[in-house]
Amino acid sequence: MEALYGIPIIGLLIQFVVYFVTELPGFSSVIVAAAIPIALGSLCGFMNERSGVVNIGIEGMMLTAAFVAWWAASIAGQLVPDVDFGLLGITLPLLIGLGAAIVAAMLVSAVHAWLSISVRADQIISGTIINIFAAAITGYLNLLISQHSPPSAGTFDKWRVPHFMTDLPVIGWLFKAFLGVGPIGLITLVSVIVLQVLLYRSRWGLRTRAVGEHPKAAETVGIDVIRLRYRNVILGGVFAGLAGAYLTIEFGNSFQGDMTAGRGFIALAALIFGRWTPVGSFGAALLFTTSIGLQRSIQFATPDPPLGDVLANLPFQFYSALPYLITIIVLAGVVGRSVAPAADGQPYERESRAA
Amino acid sequence: MTERAAPPSTTSGWLARARALMLLPAISIVLALVIGAIVIFLSSPLINGWDPLLPLKAYQALAVGAFGSVNALVNTFVNATPLILAGLAVGIGFKGGLFNIGGQGQFLVGALAATTAAIGLNGAPGMVAIPLSLLAGMAGGLAWGFVPGFLKAFTGAHEVVTTIMLNFVAIQLVSFVIGGPLRGTGPEVTFDRTDAITNQLPVLIGRNGHIGLILAFLAVPLAWWLLYRSTTGFEIRTVGANPDAARYAGMHPRWLTTLTLSLCGLLAGLAGATQILGEVGYMPASYGTTVGFDAIAVALLGRAHPVGILFAALLFGAMHAGAGLMQAQAEVPVQLVGVLQAVILFFLAAELVVRRLLRVRTAGTGVGSELETISRSYGEQASR
């Protein structure tokens, strides 16, 4: 099975090793929390690239969504009653923020779809435009709005995993780390599994794979390539929207310019490393974010010398650069064996001009 | 699909062609200004209440800041300098079939290397220190371009992802070096930055018209000659258009890919060096810049042609030069320039649609066809 490539297993294995070395359960929670936006970004890329559309605009889509989620929730907090649903800290303003973020990211995705599919512009250029535009417009509006200092609408709460699960021997901490997340985090976990199954078992998955590999063949059996690509790219926006919202109304509760800090690009690398599968890219995302947890854990509990001395004396910039370095190494070392969907990046022209 | 390898023989043909080439960029710029005006108007309540005249005020301030005086004009050229060099760094990459999104990192590492050399040479005579610092900057940028070029050529790691990753690594590298070994001790150092550099680029004109300007203007004909008049340029363009044919023709696509991105890095590194040595005079640990992404806009607007890049860089240089005054006088944030850039690119990318809407009939010399190799082979194995 294409999905079982061991990458998620490697990701989990590293969690195990690190957990037993550091004996800090909070450490894994940090890694999972950092991996969620990256995994969501990968899912967005997955929806695009499996149907043959390259998306390097994930970063911009996430940034737009992060901005919209934060300000929409904030404004909604002043306009609508603060209804609390009593579950995972879900309130009406936060839901409005989440919804607005998803809609915004879907709109940006629709622009990308239009440029890539209908206009047949270069898909990497389309993604670059989205990144430049998102950085500029969110920076512009944030500067103006923050002068009026509107209040924060707060964040979603994490799920308090029941004791009977966390107290299980050996694997209890796993439940705590992976399930002890907010609603967007839980949606992520479910989406990863559901999309993996749909890709290989459902009609949608079969057709999507066919369109990403050989659109002409798909067209000749009556599949509407253009429509399927539009649908997948725009639905992919949902995940970019969730990723952005996660950053400003679940993981953190503020917005700063360029706060996505390359997560969209790391998501792209995770997608490639995970061989264009949802479970694979989630595992890759865990791998990438391990370095973030590493830095924290070394700060709080330095391992024994001599390893501890070396790790503690490395400049913090090294740890900050680590996910990017890992991405480069992974791309250089692994991508040779990772094959993209054959039609990825190629615009599809419906009426063949070959006589 | 037109390759501008040979200039058309007759003058009138040349003019007609230039007009055809410039028409769509011009339309895109006008449309972007219109959309920018709408953005300003819609956001005016956040500034000082609804104000239909705010766009005009903003654009007026922008124009005065860019062209209103000798100093403003010089400032436009100074702002264009890094954009010309970094724009060429992206444009030459396009010609070689590479999308260099790493201008940012190459710029930063070039700036860092030049700063390191210049601080080390503080006290040495300018005739020695300045050329050596510039060379150091070029070498730093070259190294930051060589790595993704080499990885692309020999492992297949796509340059779009690796150059972006190296941008982030460069930020951390600058933070580490400037915050640590190079942190200044002088009285003016109140946050993480170096001491002032004593051997700065000589100012030739106006308040800040430094010598880097001339370097940038020299780089344009050099790049043009390299691309269209030299055998190496022919090889770079062949690899960009069809790497298999290049291999068949006895060229070495892998080394050419490495060379092309190294050259791109060198140019972007020089941009960083001139910026620090000529404009800033020291290097802060968190040197914020958007030059790498601006350069992509410049290269696309200039259609990857050196002369086009020169004009596009001057346009964006003017916007940057005027943005400060715009924010000061009209309270419109400087980020508007980025919005304008993105919208210009959007209309360029949507060329076919713009053409149809405005019934423009010119030769298909579009961005898309210039760059048809970019998103192909994404994530694939390196060719043998």
Place this chain on the structure above:
Amino acid sequence: MRGITKRYPGVLANDAIDLEVREGEIHALLGENGAGKSTLMNILYGLAVPDAGEILIDGQPVEIASPHDAIQRGISMVHQHFMLVPVLSVADNILLGEEPMAGPIFVDRGASHRRIRELGDRFGWQIDPDKAVGSLSVGWQQRVEILKALYRNARLLVLDEPTAVLTPQETKEIFGVLRKLRAEGYAIIFISHKLYEVLEVADRITVIRRGKVVGSRLPGETNEEDLAELMVGREVELTVDRGESHPAEPMLTVANLSVKDDRGNEVVHDVSFDVRAGEIFGIAGVAGNGQDELVEAIVGLRHSAAGRVTLGGRDITHASPRQLHRLGVGFVPGDRHRFGMVLSFPLTDNLVLNDYYHAPYARGLRRDDEAIESYAIEAIEKFDIRTPSADVTAGTLSGGNQQKVVVAREFEGDLKLLVLDQPTRGLDVGSIEFIHRQAIAKRDTGIATLLVSAELDEVLEMSDRIGVMYGGRIVAVLDGRTADKEEVGLLMATGGRGSGHQPQTLEAAS
């Protein structure tokens, strides 16, 4: 189909074409490359929109705007370039678009597998539905294509050049399948430019030239000469006059050469042969039996794993393309768009693609555009390349003229060896004749020529000696003037003399 007209920029691809096909009939559509056959069929299948004309089924006018409409009306098409997704399984490819569902979301695999096995049994094909299509041989991929059509309950089956990639034996088998389908009442359109095939299998023949129907014949009342004249519009010599050859000493010697493909599998095993000065050595074989890798290893585009290649006694096993070019090796690549030229460059640049770096075209790093231009004008004249100027991009030329650009470049200079890989694929008769005559002229000046072609007829007509390639080995070397087509075909299909049985199971064939 009535009055079908289709215009492309600069070309009238179909000009008021009428075509009628009956149930239980094999109707052959005959025409040259570029005559408009594929355009007509793309219109029938909803892949292209006609500018004028209508399509009637059972006398009722219908609108076919997409392949989906065509499938709904019982039309299925087997494309010349198979429309199969290599990474998907046989079953997934067949049921794609018409998936049997278990519930609203998931595909019912059990049902689809049963159905596919049943269909295969009708022709005695044992199909493994879970096998990836990319791992099948060309012949089996074609069977999957046919099953795909039948799975969709087609009544009209269109086969676009189905025999182009098959051996004579596989062709016979496909004809058997077509006859069986005809007997079951299917209507079949069979597209080809091979005259004898059309005569053998068709009930009626319609000939198309330059987008127009130029004649209709019954196979009983016509012959190859008549059809050829209709197809080309003038009298054609069906075979090239290859004349006498005067082979001398061996020029190219390939000894125990082994080559690996991109995935690291050895696909050329221990191949040895030589090509003598003044002869054409042809390599026949079904596509994908190692010919591509063999040629790439000889011309320096691929490293060989073992063995030796010498040119006039000089070791060229590890020579680069540039060294080989200097030594006098001309190479016309099989995929001219991939290797032979840069479509976005002007003809001038393409004509000096491998000579751009030395005098008179360059001095040091500086290109001499005037020297390049004057050389280009000379070459365009000499090789009769039809182009408005030397500065237009290669992509704007027709396939025949593009190939002439490659030939003009590669046939120049002080040649010792010419390697011609599929030199006439996809070209019109005029260009084919031109290239064949040039190759024979070069042979007569004492140049050694290695010809590789999937068109068995071309190999038989041109070669002085023929090596048959099967499974990465040269299984036989025959005299080109006496070789029997059936015999070569059998060698191509099975690799050994005498073993007359056709592989019938998937395992045996792939």
